[in-house]
Amino acid sequence: MSSISENNATEKGFFWLFLSFVFKWRRLLLVNTLIAVVFTFIVMLFMPNWYKSTTTILPPEKESGLGFGASLLPSSLGSLLGGSGMSLPGLASPSDLYASIAKSRAVCMAVIEKYNLKTVFDTEFDEQAIDELMGRTSILVEPDGIITISYEDTDQNRAAAVTNSLAEELNRVNRENMASKAHAMREFVEQRLTETISDLAAAEEAYKNFQEIHFAVSLDEQVKAVIGAVAELRGQLAVSEIELGVMKKSLSPTNLTYQEQEYKIEQIKDQLSKLE
Numbered sequence: 001m002s003s004i005s006e007n008n009a010t011e012k013g014f015f016w017l018f019l020s021f022v023f024k025w026r027r028l029l030l031v032n033t034l035i036a037v038v039f040t041f042i043v044m045l046f047m048p049n050w051y052k053s054t055t056t057i058l059p060p061e062k063e064s065g066l067g068f069g070a071s072l073l074p075s076s077l078g079s080l081l082g083g084s085g086m087s088l089p090g091l092a093s094p095s096d097l098y099a100s101i102a103k104s105r106a107v108c109m110a111v112i113e114k115y116n117l118k119t120v121f122d123t124e125f126d127e128q129a130i131d132e133l134m135g136r137t138s139i140l141v142e143p144d145g146i147i148t149i150s151y152e153d154t155d156q157n158r159a160a161a162v163t164n165s166l167a168e169e170l171n172r173v174n175r176e177n178m179a180s181k182a183h184a185m186r187e188f189v190e191q192r193l194t195e196t197i198s199d200l201a202a203a204e205e206a207y208k209n210f211q212e213i214h215f216a217v218s219l220d221e222q223v224k225a226v227i228g229a230v231a232e233l234r235g236q237l238a239v240s241e242i243e244l245g246v247m248k249k250s251l252s253p254t255n256l257t258y259q260e261q262e263y264k265i266e267q268i269k270d271q272l273s274k275l276e
Contacts (some may be wrong), residue, residue, distance in 0.1 A: 011089050051156040053163040057170070059145030061096045095145040098170065100257045101177075102149065105130065106167040114165055116160065135239070137166065181246045230275050235270045 101107060108130045112118060121132040138150040149166050153159035244261045251258045 022106055037040045048154040050152050050154060051159045051160040052150055052152045053161050054150040055167050057147040058165055060098055069251045081167055095141045097257050099104055099139050099141050099147055100251055100255055101173055104251060106173050110169045111162060111165045233268055233272045240265045
C-alpha cells in the first residue's frame, strides 16, 4: 500500500510541475504556436494546387483464334490454319497489353509535343519529359479488365486535356498497330504459303515412303496427326512473329509483354524442332 501511495504522489508531483512549466512559459508557447500556424497558412497560400483527372477505358475485345488475321488468309491457307480450330493464347491479357502501349514512348511523346510539356516540366530532354509525365500518371488495370488512367497537374484544364489525350493516343497507336498487323499478316502469309505447303507435302511423302519400307499398317492416321500438329505450330509461329513485329513499334525489348511474346515464339520453335 505504501508503494502505491508513493507512486500516486510522484505522478501528481510531475503533473503539477508540468502545469507550472506551461504557466510560466505560456506566452512563449502561445507565440510559437501562432507563428507556426501563420507560417503554415502562408506556405499553403503559395503552394500550387494539384488537380487530378481520371478517365476509364473499356477492355479491348479479345481475338478468338486467329481473329481478324484468319479473315485475311488466302482460302488455301484458311483450311490449313483457320480450320484447325487452334487458338493463340498470350501470356498477357489484352488489357495488360493496352496498358503497356499507354506507357510507350510513342504515346508519351505525342502527348508531350501536343501540350509542349517540356516547357511545363522545365526540361529539354525527351527522356526526362517522359519520366516526369509517367511520374504524374497512374495507369491501372482493374480485375474486370477496365483500364483507369489518371494524371495530376497544377493546371486543372491541362490535367483533363492530358488525361484525355493519353486515352486518345492509346487508341490511335492501337489502331495503327492493328492495321500494320493486318497488312504484315497478309504479306507474310502470302510469302510463306508456297514454302509451307511444299514442306508439308515433302513431310507427307517422307512418311508414305516410311510406310512402304516398314509396312506400317496404321501410319495414315499418324501422318495426319503429325502433319496437323506441324501445320498448327507453323501457323502459330507465323502469327506470333507478326505480333512481335508489331510490338517492336510501340514496346521496348525490356517490356514484360514483349519478352513474353519472345518466349512464346521460342517455345513454338522448340516444339516444331521436335516434330520435324
